[in-house]
Amino acid sequence: MTHEEIHRIQRSKQVFINNVDTYASKYIGKFLSESFIGPSLEELTDHDFEEEELSPRDGHQNAKPATYQIVGTIRDKSDSKKCTYTYEEYHKLDRNKLLKQMLECDVIIYNITEYADQIEEASWAVTALHEKMNKFFSPKTFILVSTVMTWALSKPVDPEDPSIPFTDDDYRRRRPHPNFKQHITVEKLVVKLGKTERSQFSTYVLASGLQYGMGEQVFHFFFRASWLGEIPKVPIFGKGTNILPTIHINDLARVILNVIDQKPRPHYIVAVDDSKNTIEDIVQTISFTLGPGKTESVSVEKAFLHRNLTQADIDSISVDLRFEALFIKESLNIPWVCEAGIVENIERVVEEYRNTRGLLPIRICVLGPPAVGKSTVAQKICKHYKLHHVRLRDTINETTAHLESLIRSTYADEDSVEIGSGAQEQLDTLKENMEQNGGRLDDQYVIQIIRDKLKSKPCQNQGFVLDGFPKTYDQAKELFYAEEEEGEDMKTSKKITPEIIFALDATDAFLKDRVLNLPESEVEGTTYSYECFPRRLANYRDNNMEDETVLNFFDELDIQPEHIEISSSDDVDYLVVMEKIVRRVGPPQNYGPTSEELQEEGRRRGEAKLKKQAEEAAERERLEAEEAAQREARWEEWSRQLEEVKRQENELLEAQSVPLRGYLAQHVMPTLTAGLIECCQNRPSDPIDFLAEYLFQNNPDVQ
Structure with a gap:
């Protein structure tokens, strides 16, 4: 070179x-x-x-x-x-x-x-x-x-x-x-x-x-x-x-x-x-x-x-x-x-x-005793981060509804008979198992249903919040351990294992008090009844006193749970809890609002602001009108009362003046009138002295 x-x-x-x-x-x-x-x-x-x-x-x-x-x-x-x-x-x-x-x-x-x-x-x-x-x-x-x-x-x-x-x-x-x-x-x-x-x-x-x-x-x-x-x-x-x-x-x-x-x-x-x-x-x-x-x-x-x-x-x-x-x-x-x-x-x-584009799924699991607020917190997390709420009962219902829909859609399609037959067989198996267990499913079916949900495209794309499940160490092990066909070297499936664990907790007294204060309409037919809740809470405490718990399972995976204590019922919106969660999870990792959505939001806020200003102006006008009407009414009342006082004063003066006028007419006015006439006829240089001298000389009492 x-x-x-x-x-x-x-x-x-x-x-x-x-x-x-x-x-x-x-x-x-x-x-x-x-x-x-x-x-x-x-x-x-x-x-x-x-x-x-x-x-x-x-x-x-x-x-x-x-x-x-x-x-x-x-x-x-x-x-x-x-x-x-x-x-x-x-x-x-x-x-x-x-x-x-x-x-x-x-x-x-x-x-x-x-x-x-x-x-x-x-x-x-x-x-x-x-x-x-x-x-x-x-x-x-x-x-x-x-x-x-x-x-x-x-x-x-x-x-x-x-x-x-x-x-x-x-x-x-x-x-x-x-x-x-x-x-x-x-x-x-x-x-x-x-x-x-x-x-x-x-x-x-x-x-x-x-x-x-x-x-x-x-x-x-x-x-x-x-x-x-x-x-x-x-x-x-x-x-x-x-x-x-x-x-x-x-x-x-x-x-x-x-x-x-x-x-x-x-x-x-x-x-x-x-x-x-x-x-x-x-x-x-x-x-x-x-x-x-x-x-x-x-x-x-x-x-x-x-x-x-x-x-x-x-x-x-x-x-x-x-x-x-x-x-x-x-x-x-x-x-x-x-x-x-x-x-x-x-x-x-x-x-x-x-x-x-930073479109990375956020995988969260929320655990805790019954009535601590897991579902409410999970819903708020899903709303803030646009994640999918994975709740056991809802997922089971969703699965059965999907199987029924699949059976209906393939009923008239000869090419899809085999798919419909498989869906029918799976649905029958689930219903039979629920009938045998008083409406509950065995763990093997529950875990497969939840696993399929977590592996679905929406959960893989945006992420999920797993609400209150798994409940035991064995369930966690079965749910999150990698299947052979995934070909992963790790013991757990990275695609469905939560990255962040929030462990909510509260004292038994707090939880019992919260359940007792629930409206009867919310408690009826649920496990929050007076008969069921204490047993559920006791079972949860017993399961979490063992050496192998769900939290221990995540500890073994070096996923440290974030413990959050619930101690007050005043924070009904869980603002303090959500503040801790957002600080731990970080910013959303999905699509933000589009320019059109931002414009729509700006327009909506503008309209809301104008509406609020119009309402405030109308309220001011209403208050001013009320105040003007009140002032007018008070003025009319004051004027009416003033006229009444004047009338009463005049009547009082009139009543008081009657004896005085009689006294003056009888004893004073005749002599005074005669004196004034005499004064006018003589026109003295000092009329006051003249009148005084006249009254003194012509006083009837002196004569």
Whole structure:
């Protein structure tokens, strides 16, 4: 290896990727950031870039393979945390600054498979770089990640044999889907500009198959519907016979890595795997592995009724194309992840889907004495974490109801007679055993029913809360120990053994007092009656005083139970208990609310707020009206009382003035009147003295 080659390997390359926070760009960037430069080159693969190959005689004892530095734009800045695999991130740069950043990179990757607004930007980017290529400090590579949808309406290679696949050499005859005409325009531009001076500026178009893996994109609707289990059959839109060209997102990243390393001669490369799966094959496999195991064919038009499916998704899953990626097979060095396609690698893909989206089941068991509140707590846990409540009596009833339904549905179907016969036999066995045991089932049947429930797809997908079962060490051992057909090395089945145990407890006095205070309607016909409950409680205490208890069983598995003491009846909503449980379990590990559900919740809260404000305003108006009416009534009452007081005062004054008036009229007024008349006739200078003198002289008493 020459000094120049070693230096080239040692120098890291900077790779620009647009929308590095979206599905395809994210996993391409993440893969490249973890890759070394040059491993796909044939002359370097034998050495595998180990340090001893760069020996001291070359002067590079400490030399290590160089890596890729990922820089790029981000679409969403709501999350302030930078991606762990990026060196630099940019948000809403103007084009001058964006071009400046791309000029500093060795490789520019533009992904136009996800957002249509990136098509025009990709066209501008390759044109602007081409205009500046004479000023490049080093050669640059431009890679356009496009889609096979630009082939959607291509005529068959051989009209008499439509099964003959397209190859990379047929790219000039491709015809796009009507909604992907802009994609083919920028594809042609990229190919054209790469032919001028490829030593300085080499360009490539990768026609990517429908991408899958690492959480899913196009097929996410089917994965989500299967995982949630909310519908009995997963829909297949259309006839289901159309063949979908696909590629795992990490295999697409490997193709890109090869193109960067090798700079092949062809400008147009079809990037698909070897599968020839139909949409029916894919959906059935997803449903069987992750969901109810059943599908139904519906019209393509019904796909538009699902808000989680975009127009691009519907167009993609409706395409019918066969490809043979000859160039990738013959010229590139790719260690495939899923060369055979999604169907053949469904177990791996499902595992990626669960881990990437954090859809990990939560398995909980709630134990404790009778009346401690196990079922109430279990229901609250299920509601908070969206888990399945596994209760013994409910599960038995559910099983018998399912068997009866299965018998009814297969009664008229000759092809299903054997299934119906088996269901009838199983149902008869259960009923006979219950009749022999006074309505109870033997442990062998109970354990099988609970085991089947825990192994059901809903419990395996979301998780479960096992309520008050198992009750004994032997039951736990039989229930959770791995069956031989599972092929597991561990003693217990990891798929159904609870990860978290909550042991509720309370004093006997507290429990008896709680039961005594229950309403008669709740106690009647149950084991909480005065006659039954003390015996049940005593049996529970006896079973848990032995050396081999259910809690001991979990201790042996290094699953330490979380003990929670119930000591107060005031916390009817178990808020304190739930706080401890949530702190122990952690956040939910399932789908949060969708954007539509968040909008609906926001609308509902807005309506509730407006309704509350309207009610408060109406209440204020009512109170103000009542206060005004009360003030008016009080004013009228006060006025009425004031008038009455005045009347009474007048009557009193009138009554008091009668004798006074008589006295004045008899003894005072005659003399006073005569004095006033005399004063008026004489008009003295001092009328008051005159009147006083007159009254003194003419006082009848003096005379």
